[in-house]
Amino acid sequence: MKKALLVIDAQEDFIGEHRNTDKFNYEDVDELVKNINDKIRIYEKNMDEVIYIANVLPNNFLNKKLFGYGIAGSKGAKFDKRIKIVSENYFEKQVGNAFKNNNLVKFIKDNAISEVELIGVDGIGCVFKTAKGAIKTGLKVTILSDSVGTVNPEKFIKSTIKLKAFGVAYI
Template identity: 35%
Template sequence: MKTKNKRSNLRMILISIIGILVLCIGIIALRFVYLSSATKGDSIAKYDSPKSALLVTDIQNDTLGISEYGNTEPLMANINTAIKYANDSEMEIIYVKQEFMKNSLDLLLSGGMYEADSDGADLYNELSVQSDNVFSKLRSDAFSSDHFENYLIENEIDTLYIVGADASGCVYKTALGGINRGYRVIVLDDSLFSVKENALNKMLVKYQTNGIEITNIKDFIQTRD
């Protein structure tokens, strides 16, 4: 009888442990989906004198430390060139960066990268910073930041040129967030980092399917001259 009770208790303990593990996995999965999803919002107004902005996404010390990116110099040269021409033409330049609170689940999910106020979360030391327009975000989509979205509205911006990282993640989700609100969104394909380099062309097709336009650094400069 005692043996049977021990087996029954052990079974209940195992069931409880499995239930807790399933619950934890479910919470983590839901949180990951939330952090990586594109947001939706109100459509922007029709401005009398709409402006364009260059959006530099997640070019941070932790980002450029990802080994899969390999030689980062060519892409960084293109990004800094885009920033220079945007600055010379008095185009709005906006920087967004990922930041997670210390000891948070989100920081754990990121593998410890982008801890708020850390050197890793700072803008990359070789990035040309030509404005004070720097916004932090918790989710992949920059539009999850109210400060960022309000800045666009207050400055009557309706067109976003996007460069940065990563083509399959934050750049794509931010672009979708813009499309969902009625912005014209254009990415510079030779100024995008992609962990999966061989998947970049497939992503660019996906961009266009969702109404996101594609250009390159050469054409971007010509449009600003």
């Protein structure tokens, strides 16, 4: 059984020091970054796949006006400079579920990956939607809770219950 770590949306706009803290107010970003990097190091040491997923929207007026984050070509769309990069396995998405990216699905299949562990942000958004997408793809899914940031801890608890019903494990 081959597994992969998916590092989801750990970008400057979401966890970087210049992020919009009103919108992306994670409890302890420094601890989150440390925990994410610890997981990446474990995967690197075990020679398992580390896959980086970035939320990148087309650079146009509508996206800038409506969202203002994750805009293609912006500094904020890049991974937070504190995140350890150990592979070139990089995929972009424009929706919450990373498994809507056919190139990611192909990579997972081509590398015979049967299990994924998810870390990053946000636990009630893209991590949640990607977990559901991974289950639908037929993968075993674990969310590493200490390495997932969420802006709404109460909703995160509710989403945890929903995902557990789909077979997602939480550690």
